[in-house]
Amino acid sequence: MNLVLEIFKEITSIPRCSGTHNEFINYVKNYALKYNYECFIDEVNNILCKKKDSNSKICLQSHYDIVCLIDNTIPKIIEDNGFFKAENSTLGADNGIGCSYMLALMADNKDLEFLFTSDEEIGLIGANDINLEIKSPFMLNLDSEEEGEICIGCAGGVDIISKHSKHELISNKDKLKLYEITISKLRGGHSGVNIHENIPNALKLIAKSIKECEGKLLDLNGGERINSIPSNAKAIIASKNPPKSTHENMSITEVKDIPEHFNVYSDEIIDFIYNFKNGVLEFNNELNVVETSINLAIVKTQINEIVVKLSARSMDNEKLIDIKKQTKKSLEKYNFTVETKGKYPAWKPDKNEFTQTVYEIYKKNNAKAEFRAIHAGLECAIFKEKFPHLKVASIGPNIYNPHSYDERVSINSINNLFKIVQEIIS
Structure with missing residues (x-):
């Protein structure tokens, strides 16, 4: 089976409701050790993994918490007609798919910065209070939810x-x-x-x-x-x-x-x-x-x-x-x-050389690719303020009805998007 899908199924079995940290942190620590990455944890449970003496050009970023409509839920994945869903709960594809991309690339030994942020769903707490240093000049956020969309701006809240x-x-x-x-x-x-x-x-x-x-x-x-x-x-x-x-x-x-x-x-x-x-x-x-x-x-x-x-x-x-x-x-x-x-804050739409490169690569793979801004809070806005040197874009697979019992993600779209992420890194 595709490694990204295997990882997604594995981390979905780990408690990740907002406010729950230790199990996933321990999982990532052990994973990083296995693939020879250093792992740093700050006071608000953000996780940064990178190679010792890294020369990373891109920081990949996803939040690891999920919305649980019932406290302490661990989603039970159902595969149905080309989609992953969950039985009587949210799925946590938001943003478990992004985390799965990052873990798969760690297994591929990529020299990148991998930032897993905490408690995004209850106020972007991890991003707001981050105490980790991002040295890469570019950030690719993996928390968008529509294939073909390259997000370069978002709402404040x-x-x-x-x-x-x-x-x-x-x-x-x-x-x-x-x-x-x-x-x-x-x-x-x-x-x-x-x-x-x-x-x-x-x-x-x-x-x-x-x-x-x-x-x-x-x-x-x-x-x-x-x-x-x-x-x-x-x-x-x-x-x-x-x-x-x-x-x-x-x-x-x-x-x-x-x-x-x-x-x-x-x-x-x-x-x-x-x-x-x-x-x-x-x-x-x-x-x-x-x-x-x-x-x-x-x-x-x-x-x-x-x-x-x-x-x-x-x-x-x-x-x-x-x-x-x-x-x-x-x-x-x-x-x-x-x-x-x-x-x-709102993230004012920003086109630059990085977003243009992302667009050109995306367009080769998907003729419908376009720049978008979304009416939702993305951590990108906070990272733009905290790390002014960063140039940022956000992409993701087709995730429908996040934060609801009807949440589902297209398996084909997961695979399409991962190919694009790999090309951007290359």
Whole structure:
């Protein structure tokens, strides 16, 4: 079997959910030792492998963490009609395929820098806090997801974290009934590259059901990751009127044991979620890509407060600042307290001699090859800031519906892209 595919299957069996590091680090350490590479680990669990006294011209870079819609998942690979999928989970082709390319090239004894970064999926943590030196003049990132695409620019992003603590204990003098509303196994998807596809948002759907029956909120939890479109949500409400389903995947159950008192959260929480304009805010016709967007990602009920997390993106750093300010103002109107974190810059499209070489090689192998910018955060933007000498391009195979149960990768595309990577290195 093709070595890249063998390696992908092998590393898929290693726990790699974001925040999980040790098993993969130990795997790479042993692998590097086997093929006579030095291996360096920094404080945030990035891994850099290279030959002693390396003369590397290209740093290959991939993140090794994967999105797990259920904590501690280890994907079980299924091969189906020319694709790899996973059984009831994400696959982790994002960015396990890139890691597999790099490990295969280490087995081929290539004098390159191999940078495996940590926790990209929860805020590009490894890239932001890297404490490793990259000496190569060029970087080839392997985290793109469309064959034929040479990415030379990407969106910047910021996470918006808000909290609402207004609640009161009320007696059930109005004889309200309790209902549990659950919505599950929606398609989900990446909140950047899939945001224009009108994928149902579980939190918006559940808020619509609650708002339209004039329900009082007791509990709400939903969403999986800050950079994913929510697939699942569950609420407990008290209402005079039975809630109505807003999606075929929604179930509504009346709770029979009704307490004398309810701890009810402010209507402002559901009002905000219901009224919030979620999704694409502006489209860039010149780049043929979403310009700005925002995704309602996570709602979590804690002991005395409800936390709402959103992810904003823009291809323009000034517009990113604007959307952050506008969203903060909107949340504060509904009496949320707001903080922002996880900001990463946009990568302004950059054509240079390296990207031109990548283009010419790619074009020989694929007549449809073209430069693109994507509405998602790539670590490239951070590396451009931290290592100004680097010239960067990003490529990858066809990966469909990343961050979702429907994630799949084309086996033929994996092989096509690896041939191109080998030629670029040569």
